[in-house]
Amino acid sequence: MDKKKILVVDDEPDVTDLVAYHLKAKAFHVETLNDATASIAKARSYQPDLIILDIMMPDLSGIQVCRILRADPKLAKVPIIFLTAKAEAHDRIEGLESGADDYLSKPFSPKELVLRVESILRRVAAPLEPVSTKLRVGDIQLDSDTHRVTVKGAVLDLTATEFKLLRIMMERQGRVQTREHLLLNVWNYSTEIETRTVDTHVRRLREKLGTEAGWIETIRGVGYRIADKKLPA
Template sequence: MPETSRKKILVVDDESDVADLVAYHLKANGFAVETVNDPTRSIGLARSFIPDLVILDVMMPEINGIQICRMLRADPKLKQVPVIFLTAKVEENDRIQGLENGADDYICKPFSTKELVLRVQNILRRTTERPIDAPPKLITGGIELDIERHEVKINEEVVELTATEFKLLHLLMERRGRVQTREHLLINVWNYETEIETRTVDTHVRRLREKLGDEAEWIETIRGVGYRMAERRAQESSA
């Protein structure tokens, strides 16, 4: 499959049988796959392999998946790489913690290999494809979002956003003036179609606002509903 043959996936799981099973099905669908069972080697391998996506177990000895995900997000070369948590931790708070720590998706064990492959394909499609008629840049006030360079500038200064923060800002700017419910954001930013607490959306919006600084007021809170990228600055509306 030429669409996925160039995509590289890193699988990190201390259970070799799980890692091998995942790798087998990903390779069968045209992906290049590297596996690692020792979590302490995961970051080093990721830096040399430079994957397009990482599948990461959570409960591992010495260093857990949450910690590895944080290190990926702190690495300049890896911070934009999508992460899927594949774990036996199935409680709602576990899923929320995973999403709040930068994961793009969360799949519970036992899992369907077919569903896993589809989720990998969907995430890679979202992060690499852009509609033909979509503008290469979105601008709101002093916020400039460059889709092709995956870069955000605030008043000409580059601001570092996580992959999830970038997707959240992109969606709000793309649909400027339209209210986005928390549930809609969970589906379109985190790819979650199940009922989980929406406070993870509020957490990411709060962090995004902090990084936007003086331009944060463009993101309006619609109480009891969700968020909206304003069409006018607050002071302009009241003028």
Template sequence: MSAKKILVVEDHRDTRELLKYNLAAAGFDVAAAEDGQSGLKLASGFRPDIILLDLMMPGMDGLEVCRQLKGDGALARIPVIMLTAKGEEIDKIVGLELGADDYVVKPFSPRELVLRIKAVLRRSGAPEPDAPKAWERQGLKIDFEAHQISIDGDEVPLTATEFKLLTVLISGTGKVQTRDNLLDTVWDTHFEGYSRTVDTHVRRLRQKLGPYADWIETVRGVGYRFKAPNA
């Protein structure tokens, strides 16, 4: 089995080299870029399985890189983990709204980073055990094995995390999913009480579901429930 490919986009040389060393030691095939423009170009040729993207870079920052990645049909499905500093709370929210799948706060341990990378890769891989191979109601069709969703005949791109979130909600149709449970199940970790991450992804998911957005119901003070009409 070939090694998973990781693209590191980080302007700080020492951090970039440290990431390359630790990720290679963990068994990944690593490529690195020192700025946003180089990162976008390398992403097109290297076609990584996941991208580690520094948020604060001169010139084109991580938010703009993420925006362009998610706007490119050939690259939009690649999971993105943003590397952020502790004081960049608002930027984390914006990054998640742009389609980033996770964020890791600097300074971080190599072990923590590898665990987070593996968690995101799992979300973008095999479907949930409890999920059917396909699901359809009215004009909403989901192919869980192919990680594809179409609305009224048009394919809609979802990030790995958005697809995992939708899968978990559909698998528990009719049941209330608390924010804490979704954090543990979808993100394979608990974001230290950072429940707004769930709200941000649900909001993005509703936008992409279009006319079927209200099938994801808000249970005030608790979490969310998926409730679609019977076939």
């Protein structure tokens, strides 16, 4: 991980300095910006392995920046962690729905932020274990070799997190996957964090699956599973 490049964008210099200090202590290459409007061009030239992005910034919000990055083919797969002073659940959900991989509320622990950065980068870099290279449920086909998911032949544009989430549930069709289990196996989090992260990603995944979304069954209060039979929409 000592070669990984991190871009930190926050309008508060104290925050970017703090984050950069702790990331550099772990041998990451770090670039910082305090101007959201310059962050798009910087991301395109720097090509970071991960972006840490404040939500509440003047002129351009972190959510707007995230959506622009997700629309750029060269940056669409780059993991994004939001820093947010917003405590409301719907604000955090909006951040995840814009395409972010994770979020951390201010004030935050620099140690926890570094651990989350390392966890996401390990997940992105780790090769998928060869359990089943090709999986099929209904009209959903998943190919681990090509990292591609299709529905009725149409290729879906899934993030790395969405792909791994779907693959784990398809491999274990019929078995309930608790939110905690998914956090550990998809996000590599061994500590208790907000499980709404899982719910938001499942909701995004269902939207992308379209007519095949009924295969994902919610087990209220527990988690999710790929059903043995597609549920009605």
